[in-house]
Amino acid sequence: MAHAIEIEQLTKRYGSVAAIDGLDLTIDEGEVFGYLGPNGAGKSTTIAILLGLIRATSGSARIFGQDVWREAPALHRRMASVPSEANLWPALTGEEALRFLGNVHGSVDEAYRTELIERFQLVTDKRIRAYSHGNRQKVLLIAAFASRPDLLILDEPTTGLDPLMEQVFQAAVREAAANGQTVLLCSHILSEVEAVCDRVAMLREGHLIETGHLDVLRGLVALRVHAAFDGSVPDLSGVDGVTHVAVDASSVECEVTGSVEPLLRALADGGAVRLTTREPSLEELFVSHYGAGSEA
Amino acid sequence: MSRSPEAAIARRSLKQLWLGAVIWSVAFGGTVAASAVSYVSTFPTEAERQQVAAATSGDAGLSVLLGPTTAIDTVGGYTVYKCFVFLTTIGAIWGLLAATRLLRGEEDAGRWQLVLSGSTRAGRATAATLLALLAGVGILFVGTTVLTVAAGRDPDVGFGIAESVLYGLSIVIAPAVFVMVGAVTSQLCRTRRMASSWAMGVFGACFLVRMVADAGPDTHWLRWATPFGWTELIEPFTGNDAWPLLPAIVAVVVLAVAAVALSARRDAGSSVFASNDVTELRPFGLASPLGLAARLDLPILIAWCLGALVTGLSFGLIAKIATGAVPESLSDTLDRFGAGGSFVEQYFGVAFLLAATVVALIAAGQLGAASDEESTGRLVHLLAGPVRRATWFGGRLGLAAAGIVVAGLLAGVGAWAGAVTQGVDLGFGPLVGAGLNVVPTALLVLGIGAVVLALAPRAAAVTVYVVVIGSLLVDLLASMVDGLAWTARISVFHSMALAPASSPDPGTLAVTTVLGVGLCALATLLFVRRDVALG
Numbered sequence: 001m002a003h004a005i006e007i008e009q010l011t012k013r014y015g016s017v018a019a020i021d022g023l024d025l026t027i028d029e030g031e032v033f034g035y036l037g038p039n040g041a042g043k044s045t046t047i048a049i050l051l052g053l054i055r056a057t058s059g060s061a062r063i064f065g066q067d068v069w070r071e072a073p074a075l076h077r078r079m080a081s082v083p084s085e086a087n088l089w090p091a092l093t094g095e096e097a098l099r100f101l102g103n104v105h106g107s108v109d110e111a112y113r114t115e116l117i118e119r120f121q122l123v124t125d126k127r128i129r130a131y132s133h134g135n136r137q138k139v140l141l142i143a144a145f146a147s148r149p150d151l152l153i154l155d156e157p158t159t160g161l162d163p164l165m166e167q168v169f170q171a172a173v174r175e176a177a178a179n180g181q182t183v184l185l186c187s188h189i190l191s192e193v194e195a196v197c198d199r200v201a202m203l204r205e206g207h208l209i210e211t212g213h214l215d216v217l218r219g220l221v222a223l224r225v226h227a228a229f230d231g232s233v234p235d236l237s238g239v240d241g242v243t244h245v246a247v248d249a250s251s252v253e254c255e256v257t258g259s260v261e262p263l264l265r266a267l268a269d270g271g272a273v274r275l276t277t278r279e280p281s282l283e284e285l286f287v288s289h290y291g292a293g294s295e296a
Numbered sequence: 297m298s299r300s301p302e303a304a305i306a307r308r309s310l311k312q313l314w315l316g317a318v319i320w321s322v323a324f325g326g327t328v329a330a331s332a333v334s335y336v337s338t339f340p341t342e343a344e345r346q347q348v349a350a351a352t353s354g355d356a357g358l359s360v361l362l363g364p365t366t367a368i369d370t371v372g373g374y375t376v377y378k379c380f381v382f383l384t385t386i387g388a389i390w391g392l393l394a395a396t397r398l399l400r401g402e403e404d405a406g407r408w409q410l411v412l413s414g415s416t417r418a419g420r421a422t423a424a425t426l427l428a429l430l431a432g433v434g435i436l437f438v439g440t441t442v443l444t445v446a447a448g449r450d451p452d453v454g455f456g457i458a459e460s461v462l463y464g465l466s467i468v469i470a471p472a473v474f475v476m477v478g479a480v481t482s483q484l485c486r487t488r489r490m491a492s493s494w495a496m497g498v499f500g501a502c503f504l505v506r507m508v509a510d511a512g513p514d515t516h517w518l519r520w521a522t523p524f525g526w527t528e529l530i531e532p533f534t535g536n537d538a539w540p541l542l543p544a545i546v547a548v549v550v551l552a553v554a555a556v557a558l559s560a561r562r563d564a565g566s567s568v569f570a571s572n573d574v575t576e577l578r579p580f581g582l583a584s585p586l587g588l589a590a591r592l593d594l595p596i597l598i599a600w601c602l603g604a605l606v607t608g609l610s611f612g613l614i615a616k617i618a619t620g621a622v623p624e625s626l627s628d629t630l631d632r633f634g635a636g637g638s639f640v641e642q643y644f645g646v647a648f649l650l651a652a653t654v655v656a657l658i659a660a661g662q663l664g665a666a667s668d669e670e671s672t673g674r675l676v677h678l679l680a681g682p683v684r685r686a687t688w689f690g691g692r693l694g695l696a697a698a699g700i701v702v703a704g705l706l707a708g709v710g711a712w713a714g715a716v717t718q719g720v721d722l723g724f725g726p727l728v729g730a731g732l733n734v735v736p737t738a739l740l741v742l743g744i745g746a747v748v749l750a751l752a753p754r755a756a757a758v759t760v761y762v763v764v765i766g767s768l769l770v771d772l773l774a775s776m777v778d779g780l781a782w783t784a785r786i787s788v789f790h791s792m793a794l795a796p797a798s799s800p801d802p803g804t805l806a807v808t809t810v811l812g813v814g815l816c817a818l819a820t821l822l823f824v825r826r827d828v829a830l831g
Contacts, residue, residue, distance in 0.1 A: 044830070051680045054827035076682040083680075087673040090404060091487075091592065093575060100582040104681045129404065129487070130573035140677075 003065075004029045004151055004182040005050065010059035012045050019045040021206040023059070027199075029150075032173060032183040034197035036190075042206040043186045044084070047155050050184075051081055063151060077106060080144035084156035084186075086136035090129035094122055094139050101143040113146035119168050134160035145172050152176060155186045170196050190279070222255040223279065225263065227272040234270030239263050301416040302424035309398050309428035315758060317432040320390055321439020323765045324383055324467065328440060329447035330772040331378040335371050336452040345369040359510040362614070364528050371453050372533020376463070384470040384524050385503070387436065391471035392495035394432060395478025398425050399555075400491040403482075405672075409564045419560030422479070426552050429475045437468045455533060463532035469544040473523040474499060476551030483558035486571030489595070523547065585678050586691035593665055597699040600658045604703035605710040607654050608731065611647035612714020615640060638797075640720060644711060644730060645794030649771065651707040652734035652789060655700055656764045659742040662696035663749050664757035670829050671753065685824045689750075693816045696742055704735040722796055730795035736808035737792045743815025744788075750822035753829065763788060 005027040012019045020042040027033045037043050048054045049061055052072030061068045066075050088097050098117075102108035117124060120138045128136060137160050144152060152173075158166050173183055173196045187193050193200060194214060202210040222243075228251045236245050236254055240262040245254040256263045267275065339345045349369035359365050363380035367373025399422065402408040411421055441464030448455025455463075478495045485491040502522040509518035509525050519525030520543065529540040558568060581591025666689075669675045678688055708731020712724050744763055749756035767787035774784035784790050791808060793800040 048828075048830055051676075053676060053679060053830065055825075072679075073682045073684045076680060079680075081680045083673065083676055085673050088677070089588070089592065089674060091489075093577065095577050096579075096582055099577070099579070100588055101677065101681070103583050104585065104678060104683060106682060125574050125576070127573045127575065130571075 002029045003027065004031070004063065005033075005184065006060075006062045006065075007046075008060050010046070010049065010061055011057045012042075012049060012054065013057045018206050020049075020203075023203075023206075023208055025201055025208065025211065027182065027184060029182050030177070030180050031199060032177045032185065032197050034193035034200035035184060035186045035203065036188065036193060036200055037203035038188060040205075041203040043203055044155055045206075046203070047081070047153055047184075047186060050153060051079075052076070078150040079153060080105065080147045080149040080151075081153040082137070082140045082144050082155065082157040084159055086133060086140055086160070088128045088136055088139060091127060093125055093127050094131065094135070095124035097128055097139050098124065098143055098146075101140075102147065105143070105147045107147050107149075109146050109148050112148065113142060116142040116145055116172065119172075120165060132160065134162065134165065137161060138165070141169060141172070145176065148179070148181070150181060152181060152183045153186075154183065156188070157185070158187075158189070158192060166192065222257045223260065223277050224253065224255055225260075225267075226253045226276045227251065227267050228274040229271055230273050231271060234266060236263070236266055239266045301414050302420050305411060305416065305421050305424040306428045306431075309425045310431050312398060313394050313428065313432045314435065316390070316394070316761070317435035318439065319758075319761055319765060320386070321436045322443070323769060324387070324436060324440040325443025325446075326769040326772065327383065328375060328379055328463075328467075329443045330769075332371055332375045332444075332447045332453045332455070333450065334772075335374045335378075336450070339374075340452075342369075360507045363506075363510060363524075364531075367531070367534040370534060372455065372459070372463075376532055376534075379467075380527070383440075383467050384527055387467065387471035388474040388499050388502075388523070389496075390436075391429075391433065391474035392478035392481075392499060393492060395426075395429055395475045396482050396488050396491040396495060398429065399479055399482035399559075400485065401488040403565060404488050406565075412564050417560065418562075418564060419556045422483075422559040423552075423556050426475070426479055426555065429479070430472065433468050433472045433475060436471055437464045440464045440467050459533050459536055462530060462536055462538060465541060466527045466530040466532050469527050469541070470523045472548050473544060473551070476548050476555060479555035480551055480558065483555055483562065484568045486567040486569065486573075585683055585688050586695065589665070589669075589692060589695055593662065593695065596661055596665075597658070597695070597702075600654070600661065600699060601703045601706050604651060604654050605706040607651050608707035608710025608712075609714040610710075611644065611651070612711040612716075612720075612727075613718060615643060615711075615715045615720045616718040641722065641797040642794075644715075644722065644727065645797030647711065648707070648730045648734060649768075649789060649792070649794060651711075651731070652737055652792065653764055653768050655703045655707060655734050656738040656741040656788075657760065658699045658703055659696050659738065659745050660757045660760035660764075662692065662699065663742075663745045663760060666692040666749060667753040667756050673830065675828060676830065679828060686820050689820050689823045690816075693742065693746055693820070697739060697816075700738040700742065701732075701735055704731045704733075704738065707731040707734070726796040729800070733793060733795040733800045733805070736805050736812060737788055739812030740788055740808055740815070741812075743812040743819065746816045746819035747822065750819040750826065 003026050005025065007023050007025040010023040010025075011021050023042075023046065035043055035046070045054070049056050050063065050068050052068050052075070055069055063075050064078060068075065089100075092100065098113065102113070120142060122135060122138045122142065126135075128139070131139070137157065141157060144154070154173075158169055161169060170192070173185070176183055177196075177198075183196075185193065185197060197214065199211070199213055201208055230250070233247050233250060233252045236242050236252060241256045241258040241260075242263055243255050243257070245252060254263075339348060346369055363377060365377055368377055399408075402411070408421075412418055416424075441461055444455060444460040444463055445457055447453050448457075448460055474495065477498050478491065481491040481494040481498070482488075485494055502524060505518055505522050506524040506528075509515050509521070510528075519529050520540075523544060526540040526544045530537055562568060581587040675688070679685060705728065708728035711731065712722075712727040715722065715727070741760055741763055745756050745760040748759045767789050770783050770787045771789050774780050774782075774787070791804050793804070
């Protein structure tokens with residue numbers, strides 16, 4: 001299969017600080033690729049280089065075989081992007097912004113745009129300045145999907161969207177994938193990436209630390225469990241799948257991967273009186289699996 | 297240690313406006329000092345002063361246009377008359393634009409809401425911003441007063457410290473009051489542009505009332521009705537009456553209280569006047585980035601072009617009065633600017649130097665808008681699409697250049713029309729030519745600003761202001777102080793012929809134009825190669 005994106009030894013330095021350092025990454029055409037990492041990991045820097053907005057210090061980045069810096073305007077006819085900050089022209093209405101973005105891109109599927117406006121429930125005769133952040137984000141998402149590009153680059157695109165609209169977004173990504181379009185989705189929302197992506201790469205402090213199919217992600221996903229006891233806290237260190245055990249007086253906090261049954265049995269035997277569970281954030285997962293590292 | 301959030305708000309606001317205030321305060325003080333020094337060198341004898349006073353005092357037309365002419369036979373009276381319209385107009389517009397930028401502009405951008413989510417309330421945050429704006433007015437006062445006192449140390453000028461302080465206070469009445477006008481319209485209107493437009497409307501109304509008040513003795517009582525009238529009534533250096541400061545203080549306090557009260561009573565992001573946030577599609581300007589830039593910036597460009605037209609018209613209207621009775625020494629002064637020809641041609645030559653300032657400043661507004669497009673992240677939507685960087689950057693510069701050419705043309709047409717109504721006819725061609733003569737210099741300024749935009753976008757507009765105002769001051773001082781004559785070489789206006797008094801040299805015009813366009817091309821090359829600010 002042909003490559004949509006090929007990145008080799010890509011480095012971007014700001015003075016002595018490397019925002020990304022020696023990145024190697026290949027994304028195939030037609031893939032929905034999740035690009036994950038905590039804030040400041042270098043995701044947006046990578047995307048800015050791919051969009052030809054900033055220049056790499058060294059290394060190379062190619063999209064559909066063309067250099068992202070030298071061939072930017074020609075490449076951009078085959079691409080569409082949504083940045084995480086939805087800053088648009090406040091005096092324009094939503095409809096005017098969509099028309100303008102469509103004209104700038106040069107290719108719009110009008111019928112699909114109308115359909116997306118309905119599905120995202122966007123009121124288009126309001127001025128952008130009267131929109132919420134989520135509605136401004138919808139304008140950019142509709143403009144990007146309606147241009148039917150070969151490659152969609154989406155940088156934290158669902159910031160500000162409610163759960164219902166998140167579902168509409170995921171459906172649009174699946175439709176794009178079904179049409180053979182390539183999608184690069186930057187996110188730090190695990191469930192979003194899990195729902196739509198074929199492969200993922202994980203970035204931390206400018207370095208790729210994992211690349212592979214969703215199993216990589218699933219291997220990381222753990223449940224964080226907090227249990228309180230009337231009496232003493234049982235020893236959980238030997239229980240299957242349990243890690244990162246922290247005891248505090250009459251309570252314990254730990255992570256569990258795989259089946260929760262051994263842990264539940266141990267907690268019940270130990271006399272647990274209260275139990276709470278939650279999914280750890282991406283940042284917590286990174287810290288627990290790859291260590292705290294050096295914070296910038 | 298706990299620190300007051302209002303102090304932080306005031307500090308941040310002051311940080312946003314202090315540089316502009318310092319630049320204008322030096323420009324204000326420099327203008328006052330130059331006027332005083334030039335008067336004593338142009339009219340060294342009592343007889344010459346009486347002669348110019350006799351030619352101007354009691355002339356209702358001159359009073360309507362430029363203010364009181366009653367004490368032109370004194371250094372102080374002439375200085376007040378010469379600077380009155382220029383300084384009060386610029387001061388008022390600076391004040392109202394600064395207020396709408398720091399209040400409604402911040403709210404438009406959503407930053408005000410962020411401020412209000414801290415441990416403060418809308419009324420207190422507004423009051424803190426107003427204090428910072430008043431500190432900016434204080435900077436204007438200090439700059440004007442210090443340079444006036446410095447000029448007054450010349451025994452021939454002889455301004456006392458107390459009367460110089462009173463003069464400084466009279467000059468900052470307009471900026472102080474119009475800061476508060478801008479603060480109130482920022483509460484009334486939904487957008488910064490609307491708030492500025494309403495405040496400009498109040499300014500226009502006050503200006504008209506001032507003109508009526510100066511039309512004759514029957515209407516002099518109207519001087520008590522506007523900030524411009526209060527400035528006149530103080531009569532610095534001659535009457536030295538401090539009482540008109542009282543209505544100015546009352547107006548500032550009442551408007552400030554109104555702005556704070558209105559801000560405390562409304563929702564953040566809303567306005568007292570209902571806003572039109574739902575509207576029909578208007579397709580104009582949606583076809584391309586240049587089209588959208590034209591659509592969004594056209595009102596501002598039209599305002600600048602009208603400003604150039606009115607500037608030319610004003611100089612044309614007073615051409616006859618200004619050149620009717622002049623001593624040899626004034627001709628000598630104009631000669632020192634390098635102007636030749638008849639006296640009325642010399643007058644227009646220097647008038648177009650001032651018109652060139654207005655035309656050249658168009659670059660500041662357009663470069664500021666381009667910088668804003670980048671810093672807010674909106675440029676990313678264009679450059680992440682198939683828009684070439686050079687196309688966007690060149691389009692922006694082209695729009696500014698078009699505005700400059702039209703403004704230069706209108707300045708010439710205005711000067712011709714104004715002069716013709718007064719029976720002064722130098723011919724349509726020479727005066728329109730004189731208007732177009734300022735265009736290459738303005739393009740050079742645009743080129744300098746464009747290079748800064750390509751390297752450090754946020755500094756571009758400020759650079760243009762510094763270059764243009766600095767060059768004007770250097771030209772004024774170099775023409776008046778023999779020891780500073782060499783400094784004229786660093787002015788961008790140095791190579792500009794003072795048409796119609798001097799014939800523009802085609803070679804110089806071509807070199808200046810090529811230099812301006814060449815700098816724009818260099819700037820485009822630099823921009824194409826640098827990283828885009830990511831908002």
